Amino acid sequence: MTRPDDLREDIxxxxxxxxxxxxxxxAKTxxxxxxxDKAHEVGDKVATKAHDVGDKVATKAQDVGDKVATKAHDVGDKVAGAATTAKHQTTVVARDVAAVARRTPAVPALVLALVALLVTLLIRKQR
Structure with a gap:
């Protein structure tokens, strides 16, 4: 090669x-x-994920709240039914005890014991 070609290659x-x-x-600067830029990008991703997770948590919380409300309503209905039944049974037993006590005035202690026993049984049955 010639000198100018060498110079051109060197240049x-x-x-x-x-x-x-x-x-x-x-690149260094x-x-x-x-x-x-990377921090902003990661921040956006985190914010998006946090929003998504928040939505999922809110949805789950709503579902759980709905289930709890339904169960509470069901339990309330059962308790109300049990209370009505207990009231009715107590009324019937009290009427029967009163009738027995009127016919047999000599047994008031037995009547009280029987009432106490029935009330105890009803309370245990409710639990």
Missing amino acids: ARTRHDLAETVDALV EVRRRLA
């Missing part, structure tokens, strides 16, 4: 090396911007 190599060096320097 081309030098330009290439210089371009790589400039690119490396630019853009670290803050890249970090800020």
Whole structure:
């Protein structure tokens, strides 16, 4: 090769090396911007995930609340039914005891014991 060709190759190599060096320097100076961009990107992802999780939690909480309300209503109905039944049974027993006590005035202690026993049995049955 001739001397001018050698110079041209040397210039081309030098330009290439210089371009790589400039690119490396630019990459180093853009670290803050890249970090800020990455932080913003991650922040957006976290915010989106947090929103999604919040929606899921709210939906689950609503479902659980609905189930609890339904169960509470069912239990309330059962308790009301049991209370009505206990009231009715107590009334019937009291009427029967009163009738027996009127016919047999000599047995008031037995009547009281029987009433106490029935009330105790009813309370245990409710539990």
